[in-house]
Amino acid sequence: MWTGLSPSEARSLLVQKDKAKKDKRMSITEAVSTLVKDGYNLGIGGFVNSRQPVATVHEIIRQGKKDLLLSFHSAGLAVEYLAGAMALDQQQFSIKRLEFAYWGIELFGLSSMLRFLSENGMVELEDWSNFNMSARFKAAAMGLPFLPCRSPLGSDVPRANRSKIIDCPFTGEPIALLPACHPHVALIHVQEADIYGNCRIGGPLFTCPEIALAAAHTIVTCERIIPHEEMIQEPSRINIPFFAVDAVVEIPLGAYPGNCHSRYYFDENHIKEFRNAVEAFRKGNPIPLQRYYDQYIYGVTDSDGMLEQIPYRQLKHIQQIELREAVLMQETGDDKQGDGKNAH
Template sequence: MLWSGLSPEEARSFLVNKDKSKKDKRMGLSEAINAFVQDGHTLGLAGFVNSRQPVAAVHEIIRQGRKNLTLAFHSAGLSAEYLAGAMALDENRFSIKRFEFAYWGIELFGISSMLRYLSENGKVELEDWSNFNMSARFKAGAMGLPFIPCRSPMGSDVLRANRSKIIDCPFTGSPVAVVPACHPNVALIHVQEADIYGNCRIEGPLFTCPEIALASAHTIVTCERLVEHDEMTREPNLINIPFFAVDAVVELPFGAYPGHCHGHYYFDEVHIREFRCAEESFRKGERKALVDYYSRYILEPHDTDGFIGQVPYSQLRYIRQIEKRDFSLLNGK
C-alpha cells in the first residue's frame, strides 16, 4: 500500500479545484457528518491525547455507523478510543480497518484498552510512527509535497513499522529518511472559536491542527463558540485555520468533553474513569458495562446535548472551575 486517503496527485487535483469561496458554512453535526464522512474514508483526528479531541464528531460517526475507516493521527486518546470501542462492540455496525499513528492512550489512565484489544485479536492494521513523523506527514500534505525529509526515523526500529524510506541526500550525499504525505479524506477538528466562514482561532497549543486541515480534502470544525467575522478578522494574525480549508462549521459547546479544551474546561477524570473501567471489563470478557455506556451516552442520545445531559452538572461545573483556576469549589465555597 502506498497511500491511505488521497494520493498526492489526487489531493492536488482535488484541492486546486475545490470551491474556496467565502460562504456561510454553518451546519448541524449530523448534517456535516452525513455530507462528508463515507465508508472507507481516512479520517484525520486532530487535537492531542485528551486535549481538543473531536469527541462530539466521532460520537456522531458512531451513531451513523460508518465502516472500513482508516484513522490517522499523531497522538490521540478519547476520539480514537470511542471509535475503537464502537467497533469492539459491533463491527458489523461500525468498523475500522487501519490506524496510522504515533501514540494512543488516555494520559494518566494509561495506554488504550481498545488498542490492546483490537491488536491482540488481529482485527486492524497498525502503522507505527513517531509524533514528529506524523506531524511531518501532515505538513507535507499541507505543503502539497508527496514526501518530506526527516532525520527522526533513523537509528530506531520505527523504520520497520512504517513506509518511511532512507535515501541519499542529493546535496550532501548523507543518508536521510523521507516520510510520505498524509492526505485524509476528512479532518475532524475541535477549536475554541470560529466564524461562519470557517476561520478558526485556537487557544493554547496548535497540535498540528492547521496542517491537518490544509492536508485534507474536507474539514469539519466543531467550536465552543461562533464569533462575528469582523471580530475574527480584527486580529488576522490570530487566525490559525483559514476559511478556505474548512467545509463545515458546527457550534458545539463541550464538543471535546470529557476531554480538555484549553480556556474552557479541564478533562473530566470522573467520567473518563467510568469509560475506562467499562473498557477494561470488556477486554477481560465482560461486555455489559461497555454496552451500557455506549447505549446511555452515545447511541440513545440524539446529539451532544443528549450526551451532556446525562452528566451531572456538578462535574461540568468542576472541570470549568479547574480550567479557570477557580479553586473555591475545592474549599467547599
Template sequence: MARPKIVSLSEAIGQIQNGDMLTFGGFTVWRRPMAAIYELIRQKKRNLHLVEVNGGTHDDMLVGAGCVEIWESSWSGHELYGKFGGNLARKIEKNEILYEDWAHIHVLNRLTAGAKGLPFLPTYSAMGSDILNPENDNLGKAGLRDGSNPHIGKYKYVIYKEPFTHSEIVLVPAAKPDWCITHVQMAGKEGTVRVEGLKFSDQEVIKASKHNIIIAEQVVPEEYLRREPTQNMLPGYLVDYIVELPWGAHPTGLFGAYEPDGPFINNFFNATRTQEGFDQWAEEWIFGVKDFQEYLSKLGITRLEALRANPSLGYSSTLKRG
C-alpha cells in the same frame, strides 16, 4: 470562493463516507472533537482509516465501536486517566485491526508534507530503531501497497542517500486525509478559526486534509475576529462545515472553557477493557441518548459547572486534582 456551511452535527458527520481517511485536531485529552466521535459511532461509520500525530480517548472509542479498519499513529492513550488505549491494544492483540506504528515526528512530517503539497519529507528520526524494521511494515505485509488505495503508498518509507553529505536519511510519504475534524473555541460565520492556548499540530492536519469540519464552542461575527487578526489560526477558505456546539470536546478539555473530565475518562478506560464492557458503556453513553444535548443532560449541570474554567485564570479553580 464558497463560504463554509453552518450545519448540525449529524449533517456534518453525514458527509463522511465509509472507508474515508480521517484525522483530528487537538492532542490526547485536550480539544478533541468528542461530540463528533459519538456521532460517527451513532451513525455506524465503518472501515475508517485513521492517521494521527498521536491518538487519544477519541480514537480508542472509534476503535472499540468497530468503526476503524486501519490505524496509523505513534501512540494512543488517556494520559494520567488511563495511560494506554485499551480498545486499540485489545484489537491489535486479537488481529482485529490493521495498524501501522510510526515515530511521532514521522506522522507529523507526513501531515506536514500533505499540508505543503509535497510528496514526502526527509527526517533522521528513528533511524536504527525497530520502527524502520521492514518486518513491521504491517500494511505492506497485508498486501495493501499495490497502488489500489490512494492513501497507502507503495513504500512505508524510503532510505535515501542524499547527495550533499552522502549520508542516509529517511523519506516519509505525505498523508492527505479526506477529512479533519477539529474542535476550537471560536469560529467566524465565514469560517475564520481562532484557537486559544496551544494549537498543537492543528494547522498541519487541517491544511493536509481535503475537507474540514470545524466544531466551535461559539460562532461569532467575523468583525469580532478581525479586530485582532494575529490571534486567528486559519482563514475560512479551508473550512467546509461549521458546527456550533458548546461542550463539544467533553470529556476532553478546552483551554479557557473547561477541564478534562478525568473521572469520566478513567471510567471509560476501566469499563471498556473487554468488548462486552465497551458495548455496555456505549449503550449507556452513545446509543442510549438521542444526541449530544441529551448526553449533556445526562451528565448534569453540576458536573459540567465543576469543570468550567475561571475566565480570569483559564482553568477551574474549584476542581479537585490529584
C-alpha cells in the same frame, strides 16, 4: 503506496472545490452524513485527550461508518470511542487501519481498545512517531509528496512503515523521507470559529492547522461561533483559513470529557467511567461498555443528549479548575466541593 488520497488526487479535489466565503453552519448530523464516507482516511485533530473531536466521532459512530483509516499523532478519547464501537459490533461500525504514533491515555494508562483491536489482529497497524505524523500532515499541507526527517532513523520504526531512508544528496548522510498524509476529512475541534470557517485556536495548536490544510475536507466543531468582524480584527491569530473548512458546527463542550484550553479541564470522573467500561470489555465483560454506548451515544441524537446526563456540578468543576489559578482553588475550597465524588 498511498493509503488515503494521493498528492495528485488531493490537489485536484481542492482545485475543483468551491472556495466561496459562504455560511458553512450546519448540524453535526448533516456534516458527518455529507462529508464522511465508508473507507475514508480521517485525520484526527487534538492531542491525546486535549481538544479531541469527541462530539464528531460520536456522530460518526451513530451513523455507522465502515472500514475507516484513522490518521493521527497522539490520540486518546476520540479513537478509544471509535474502537469501542467496533469492539461492540463490527457490523455496525469498523476501523480498517491505523497510521499513528501514540494511542494511550498518558496518566490514565494504556489503551484497552488499542490492546483489544491489535492483540486480536482486527486492524492494520502502521507505527510512526509524533514528529513523523506531524511532518506527514505538513508535507501534505505544503503540497509536497514527502518531507525529510531525522526520526525514525536508527529504530525499528521504519521496518514497519513506508518511510524511505536515503543518503541525503547534499550532505551524503542518511535521512528519512516520510510520505505525505492527505486525509479525506479532517476532524478538528477549536475554541472559536466564524460562520465561514476561520478558526482561532487557544493553547497549543497541536497539528490541527496542518491536518486541516492537508485534508480534502474539514469538519470544524467549535465552542463558540464568533462574529466574522471580530475574527478578522486579528488576522494573524487565524490558525485555519475559511477555505480549508467545509462545515462549521457550534458544539459547546465538544471535546468533553477531554480538555479544551481556556474552557474546561479533563473530567477525570467521566474518563474513569469510560475507561472502566473499555477495560472490562477487554477482560471479557461487554455489559458496562454496551450500557455506556446506549446511554451516551446510541441513545441520544447529539452531544446535548450526552451532556444533559452529566451532573451540573461536575461540568462546573472542570470549568473552574481550567480557569482559576491552583492557589485560588485551595483558598476557596472549590476543589473539594466539586471533585465529583457526589456525582452518579
